[in-house]
Amino acid sequence: MTSSVLQYIIEAQAKYARCIDDDRLEEWPSLFHGPCLYRITTASNYRDGLEAGIVFANSRGMLTDRVSALREANIYERQTYRHILGQPSILSEDGAKVRSETSFLVARILQDGDTSIYATGRYFDVYEIADRSAQLQERTVVCDSSRIDTLLALPL
Amino acid sequence: MTSSVLQYIIEAQAKYARCIDDDRLEEWPSLFHGPCLYRITTASNYRDGLEAGIVFANSRGMLTDRVSALREANIYERQTYRHILGQPSILSEDGAKVRSETSFLVARILQDGDTSIYATGRYFDVYEIADRSAQLQERTVVCDSSRIDTLLALPL
Amino acid sequence: MTSSVLQYIIEAQAKYARCIDDDRLEEWPSLFHGPCLYRITTASNYRDGLEAGIVFANSRGMLTDRVSALREANIYERQTYRHILGQPSILSEDGAKVRSETSFLVARILQDGDTSIYATGRYFDVYEIADRSAQLQERTVVCDSSRIDTLLALPL
Numbered sequence: 109m110t111s112s113v114l115q116y117i118i119e120a121q122a123k124y125a126r127c128i129d130d131d132r133l134e135e136w137p138s139l140f141h142g143p144c145l146y147r148i149t150t151a152s153n154y155r156d157g158l159e160a161g162i163v164f165a166n167s168r169g170m171l172t173d174r175v176s177a178l179r180e181a182n183i184y185e186r187q188t189y190r191h192i193l194g195q196p197s198i199l200s201e202d203g204a205k206v207r208s209e210t211s212f213l214v215a216r217i218l219q220d221g222d223t224s225i226y227a228t229g230r231y232f233d234v235y236e237i238a239d240r241s242a243q244l245q246e247r248t249v250v251c252d253s254s255r256i257d258t259l260l261a262l263p264l
Numbered sequence: 265m266t267s268s269v270l271q272y273i274i275e276a277q278a279k280y281a282r283c284i285d286d287d288r289l290e291e292w293p294s295l296f297h298g299p300c301l302y303r304i305t306t307a308s309n310y311r312d313g314l315e316a317g318i319v320f321a322n323s324r325g326m327l328t329d330r331v332s333a334l335r336e337a338n339i340y341e342r343q344t345y346r347h348i349l350g351q352p353s354i355l356s357e358d359g360a361k362v363r364s365e366t367s368f369l370v371a372r373i374l375q376d377g378d379t380s381i382y383a384t385g386r387y388f389d390v391y392e393i394a395d396r397s398a399q400l401q402e403r404t405v406v407c408d409s410s411r412i413d414t415l416l417a418l419p420l
Numbered sequence: 421m422t423s424s425v426l427q428y429i430i431e432a433q434a435k436y437a438r439c440i441d442d443d444r445l446e447e448w449p450s451l452f453h454g455p456c457l458y459r460i461t462t463a464s465n466y467r468d469g470l471e472a473g474i475v476f477a478n479s480r481g482m483l484t485d486r487v488s489a490l491r492e493a494n495i496y497e498r499q500t501y502r503h504i505l506g507q508p509s510i511l512s513e514d515g516a517k518v519r520s521e522t523s524f525l526v527a528r529i530l531q532d533g534d535t536s537i538y539a540t541g542r543y544f545d546v547y548e549i550a551d552r553s554a555q556l557q558e559r560t561v562v563c564d565s566s567r568i569d570t571l572l573a574l575p576l
Contacts, residue, residue, distance in 0.1 A: 111427060115267060122353045125367065129386075129408075151500070188307070190384035190408055192350055192369050194504055197434045211437065213504050213527060215369060215384045221411025223381045225535045228502035228527045230441075252441075252502050255533025271423060278509045281523065285542075285564075344463070346540035346564055348506055348525050371525060371540045377567025379537045 116242035117196050117208055117235055124244065125191035128263055133178065136263055137171035141236060141243035144168050148249040148264060150256065151229065162256055163249075171263075178262065186219040189226065189262050196233075204237045205245075214264060227264060228252045272398035273352050273364055273391055280400065281347035284419055289334065292419055293327035297392060297399035300324050304405040304420060306412065307385065318412055319405075327419075334418065342375040345382065345418050352389075360393045361401075370420060383420060384408045428554035429508050429520055429547055436556065437503035440575055445490065448575055449483035453548060453555035456480050460561040460576060462568065463541065474568055475561075483575075490574065498531040501538065501574050508545075516549045517557075526576060539576060540564045 120139075127135050140146065149161030165171050194211035201207075209230055216226035234246040249264045276295075283291050296302065305317030321327050350367035357363075365386055372382035390402040405420045432451075439447050452458065461473030477483050506523035513519075521542055528538035546558040561576045 111267075111423075114427075115270075118351050119353070122351055125350070126353065126365070129367070188408055190367060190369065192348055192367060192384075192504055194437070195351075195430050195434055195507075197431070197438065209438070211441065211502060211504060213369070213502065213525070215381060215408075217384065217408040221409040223384060223409050225381070225527060225537070228504075228529060228535060252500055252527075252529040253533040253535050267423075271426075274507050275509070278507055281506070282509065282521070285523065344564055346523060346525065348504055348523060348540075351507075369525070371537060371564075373540065373564040377565040379540060379565050381537070 112240075113201070113206060113237055113242070114196065114198065116237060116240065117198075117206065117233070120235065120242040120244055121193055121196065121210060121231070121233075125193060129189050129191055131188060133175045133262070136175060137168040139244055140168055140171065140247075142245045144171070145234075145246040145248075146171060146263075147247075148251065148256070150254045151250055151252050152254055154248075154250045162251075174263075187262070188217045190215045190217065199232075206235045206237060206242070208233050208235065212264070227256065229264075268396075269357070269362060269393055269398070270352065270354065272393060272396065273354075273362065273389070276391065276398040276400055277349055277352065277366060277387070277389075281349060285345050285347055287344060289331045289418070292331060293324040295400055296324055296327065296403075298401045300327070301390075301402040301404075302327060302419075303403075304407065304412070306410045307406055307408050308410055310404075310406045318407075330419070343418070344373045346371045346373065352387075355388075362391045362393060362398070364389050364391065368420070383412065385420075424552075425513070425518060425549055425554070426508065426510065428549060428552065429510075429518065429545070432547065432554040432556055433505055433508065433522060433543070433545075437505060441501050441503055443500060445487045445575070448487060449480040451556055452480055452483065452559075454557045456483070457546075457558040457560075458483060458575075459559075460563065460568070462566045463562055463564050464566055466560075466562045474563075486575075499574070500529045502527045502529065508543075511544075518547045518549060518554070520545050520547065524576070539568065541576075 146165045147161045148163040192213045196208040196210040199207040213228045214226045217223045229251040232248040235242040302321045303317045304319040348369045352364040352366040355363040369384045370382045385407040388404040391398040458477045459473045460475040504525045508520040508522040511519040525540045526538045541563040544560040547554040
């Protein structure tokens with residue numbers, strides 16, 4: 109592995125986190141490249157090899173629809189996120205395709221200022237390294253807790 | 265951008281965080297170079313372009329005064345912080361002057377051991393790269409929550 | 421310092437955190453090399469130079485015993501950890517031996533899904549750099565809080 113691959117992934121993940129935390133949700137689908145796969149599941153489901161998760165989307169259109177729904181539904185409950193990410197571990201490299209695992213903690217800040225841990229877990233990502241950047245193709249979000257707010261108001 | 269610039273900033277930020285978390289507040293003002301600007305504001309004020317914030321200091325003397333006040337006021341309420349920082353994103357480079365954005369989470373540990381999230385947000389920093397290090401010139405702390413403890417017992 | 425030393429330490433720390441967070445505790449002792457020293461203490465004890473801590477182990481055998489005890493004791497209370505680490509600061513380099521300090525936050529996820537901050541603090545580590553990797557020889561975990569769950573169900 110070249111250290112630049114790791115750096116590209118770190119930059120892509122920081123850009124992703126800032127997109128959500130800055131409430132620029134409409135840009136979120138464009139952060140996925142190629143076929144696009146995004147899903148959220150729990151650690152116990154993931155361990156048991158269960159496909160069924162909390163969220164499943166395999167096209168940018170589905171992500172866009174999700175953002176639209178969130179915008180309509182969340183008028184009455186303003187909240188923001190703050191992503192804190194660990195350093196990614198490279199799991200495998202196959203040509204330009206790189207798989208990584210990254211720990212995350214997301215804090216949620218409610219309208220009244222109350223701040224709490226919203227979710228912790230791991231990102232299992234697939235990137236295509238091209239043009240001196242890491243292009244996200246797949247993200248599987250594995251939440252540590254099995255008690256995830258089913259509304260999942262914002263993307264993880 | 266050279267990767268060393270990023271590394272210099274990471275080192276400067278770690279040094280800053282350790283200074284606070286190790287309770288060496290008297291060294292804190294010396295971490296600022298040049299004109300020195302330090303302020304704390306909320307995300308909503310920052311979004312609206314409001315200058316007025318929670319804390320404003322544009323000289324090392326003001327920072328020193330702040331530390332003195334904290335030392336006198338906080339005898340009765342011991343607490344410590346723990347900063348957890350994300351990787352900085354470089355926003356712009358203009359010669360030796362570099363602007364970066366970094367997510368943070370600060371946990372607060374009270375005397376009785378109780379630990380909670382004290383603040384989350386972003387650092388908007390301006391550094392001068394010189395002598396193989398990043399010298400902090402300006403730090404704007406943008407807190408996600410609008411409900412910040414007005415005492416702000418320790419610097420962020 | 422070469423940047424690769426820092427990268428080796430980051431990788432070793434990520435591997436360590438994943439071992440715990442993935443509940444592969446039986447592999448944990450093998451992450452220590454050479455004489456092996458592992459201890460957990462509080463910030464106040466550490467500041468006062470007290471040797472006595474919460475946990476003390478100076479052999480892999482003691483770590484293995486600890487894991488066995490945890491496996492027997494914790495049948496009734498399932499929980500997982502999520503480590504979020506800051507970037508390590510290199511404190512000193514003496515040949516292949518490197519000392520570092522790293523801030524951590526560990527979230528605990530209980531069986532019912534409840535997530536909270538379990539511990540924050542610093543790792544003081546000693547590594548031997550060999551074979552393009554950082555081999556952990558000593559880890560002193562200094563917890564910020566003096567009120568640590570004495571069961572300390574999982575390693576930090």
